[in-house]
Amino acid sequence: MEAESPLEQSLQTVGMFGRAQFIIILVGVIVQIYIGWPSIVSVFVAIDVDFQCVNDTLDDANITKFDNECVNGCEYYVYRSTPSSMVSDFDLACGNGPTLVSTANSAFWAGFMLSCLFMGTLADMFGRRTVSLFTCFIYCIASSLLPFIQNIYEFIAMRFVCGMFHYPLTCVVFILVAEWVDKEKFGKIGMSTAVVFGLGEALAALMGYLLRDSWRIQLGAMTCFLVLVLILIFFFLPESAKWLYQTGHIHECEKVMRKVSRINGTNFHGMIHSETNSDHRPITNGSQHDSSADEMSNIFVSRSEPSSPVSYHYDASEKLIPTLDPQVIKASTTIEEKEKPNVKALFGTRSSCFLMLTNLFTFFSSCMVYFGLAFGVSSISGNIYFNSALLALVELPAWFVVLSMDYVGRKPTLLFCLLVCSIACTCIPITNQYVPSLSIVIAMVGKLLATGAFDLLFVYIPEQSPTVLRTTGLSICSGAARIGTIIGPYVIQAGSISDYIPYGFFALCGYISFVLCVFFQVETLNRGMPQTIEQYYLLVQNKRRLRIEEPTSDDDCDRDI
Structure with a gap:
């Protein structure tokens, strides 16, 4: 329970x-x-x-x-x-x-x-x-x-x-x-x-x-x-x-x-009481309570983590320790010795480092393709205002595309968006050359799936990050995305040489993101947002659903993280 x-x-x-x-x-x-x-x-x-151009031989009035x-x-x-x-x-x-x-x-x-x-x-x-x-x-x-x-x-x-x-x-x-x-x-x-x-x-x-x-x-x-x-x-x-x-x-x-x-219109009479320290922060150290159940509850919900993932003062630690490899224990201890965790905590273990690098590159490629297609609208035949509105409104069905994330999971949905968007970018220069009228349709498909991947990441990243670094985690990933947005206009400008250059580059980045996500991305469906740095490491280390056994007053029960 x-x-x-x-x-x-x-x-x-x-x-x-x-x-x-x-x-x-x-x-x-x-x-x-x-x-x-x-x-x-x-x-x-x-x-x-x-x-x-106007020169000596041509009067601008004529x-x-x-x-x-x-x-x-x-x-x-x-x-x-x-x-x-x-x-x-x-x-x-x-x-x-x-x-x-x-x-x-x-x-x-x-x-x-x-x-x-x-x-x-x-x-x-x-x-x-x-x-x-x-x-x-x-x-x-x-x-x-x-x-x-x-x-x-x-x-x-x-x-x-x-x-x-x-x-x-x-x-x-x-x-x-x-x-x-x-x-x-x-x-x-x-x-x-x-x-x-x-x-x-x-x-x-x-x-x-x-x-x-x-x-x-x-x-x-x-x-x-x-x-x-x-x-x-x-x-x-x-x-x-x-x-x-x-x-x-x-x-x-x-x-x-x-x-x-x-x-x-609810009846709220005040916060449910819990002990706080001198700084008015909720106490999470198990030594402050005699109840092991209260201790475990505080550990998994508070901002301040215990001094070490192996220092719990109850028998449950013997069952918890095997779920943590030495690297996680070392990283957790190093971070928790500091008063305030910083961005380094997100890269504290090998698994978390690979996950963050995957998130950074995936955000980069998704954002580059998304805005690259938006900025490149002037190269599509037709009215620029109508084409822009069309490419914008095609994003709305992306909501239905990613509804599956609550049924099949975040990771499979993201993989689908990345793969199909990359295929669309591969096809755009080909259709430009042989079937120009089909290019706008392919571009709309690419924009639709790029939107799905881009928006899904805004849900995915906060679900992976611990509370104390949730905004920071989304911020640095968003920063990587902006690198893609910055170079996007210049990549599109290279289309004056050949359409294969910008769209080929977009497709290549999409395929790389797809492969990285297959190996290093984690699933967060039906898993609570990690509150502490330690929970974040547990989430990353165990890419599948993790169960930590915790004793009660009568017998053991399972807790899902």
């Missing part, structure tokens, strides 16, 4: 899927819709515009046709008046212009990647809501300056700054929402909030079309949406009760839970 921590029992009393959770999830959905907009806004504010040819030594270029684009405003059609446009796309994700290195840690230190509010406020200021820039270099710099403060909306808010939802419903809800990212991309295409006469107004409208997001976070997203409890803020945790309880 599985013992629950005081926090888990209190959360069940408060309600883990009531009206308050509905509001929290709704805010998470709106945030996800927004973050899709700035992710691809450069496609529309830097849309290609017809141009013509131009009726545009040949779109770059000429060495051209005096200057004249652009068609519509659609409005910074390509025409900043004269980016030729020379280094195309590379600067690609850099503008990449700069946003370079800032995002830099943010991943420390924003997740800040969220684990100071709270999910605090970091989200502060960074979103700075983001609003930076975004409001975008419509007033006067050259491409200012645009690149400001997009970099915006990317830095875009991260908390993508990952930290997602973790905050996840920690307020019942674990059994987290998979579907997490996928629901992630899949609507495509609605944000479709919104970007719609606003790009409606506001095509002014790319600056497009950026202004995007900022207005961001202000709405800031307001929603401030008024409707409470701090994570799990984070407050694990970091010792017991009184604040109880206060937040009372508010949620009132909204849910």
Whole structure:
């Protein structure tokens, strides 16, 4: 019989899927819709515009046709008046212009990647809501300056700054929402909030079309949406009760839970009592209790791990020790000697190191293919706004594709998405050459499965990571993903040489990710999120379902981890 921590029992009393959770999830959905907009806004504010070289032999007033040819030594270029684009405003059609446009796309994700290195840690230190509010406020200021820039270099710099403060909306808010939802419903809800990212991309295409006469107004409208997001976070997203409890803020945790309880209409009279140390953190050391059952319960739910995985003061340790190899014991002891675990703990054993490297590369390849297909929409024949909306909306069925993760498991679903997406990328250049009309269909299939893999990872990674490093784990994986997003525009630009170069590279990375996941990925279906570093090592070491035997007052019983 599985013992629950005081926090888990209190959360069940408060309600883990009531009206308050509905509001929290709704805010998470709106945030996800927004973050899709700035992710691809450069496609529309830097849309290609017809141009013509003008020199002494040609008067720009007499131009009726545009040949779109770059000429060495051209005096200057004249652009068609519509659609409005910074390509025409900043004269980016030729020379280094195309590379600067690609850099503008990449700069946003370079800032995002830099943010991943420390924003997740800040969220684990100071709270999910605090970091989200502060960074979103700075983001609003930076975004409001975008419509007033006067050259491409200012645009690149400001997009970099915006990317830095875009991260908390993508990952930290997602973790905050996840920690307020019942674990059994987290998979579907997490996928629901992630899949609507495509609605944000479709919104970007719609606003790009409606506001095509002014790319600056497009950026202004995007900022207005961001202000709405800031307001929603401030008024409707409470701090994570799990984070407050694990970091010792017991009184604040109880206060937040009372508010949620009132909204849910439940009777919450206060936290179930448990002993705390001088820092007001829940005690997990078995020496503080005489009951071995209480000791084991605290060990598996608290933020502070026992001093050693072999130092339990009861007979169950004899049954627990064989499940840990010496490497795990050594890593656990080293980490637990420190007051606060850091990112090194995620790589503490050989198995956990291989798992994290697999997650990093899989996130990298999935994100590169995802945004590579989005940024490459201009190379597909047809209306760019319609094609962009089509590629965005095709992400919505990804929710149905990954529903199987709750039936066949996370790992098989991820493997299916990676394999089929890689096959689609292999076929795109072939269909471009022999059946051009089929290319958009193949691209849609690739985008659909890339979305499935990308969104599934946002559910998968938090389920693997321990509570004290959950945001940090997702952050560094998201940072690896941004490397893929940064190089994606340049890889697509190589398509001017041959379509086989970008899509062949996408396919190769997908196949490598598939093989890595086959050997090193772990299954998390029907397994609780690890609370401690030790539980994380147990999860990684035992890729199949792990059972730890624990004695009761009468006889032994099994506990699933």
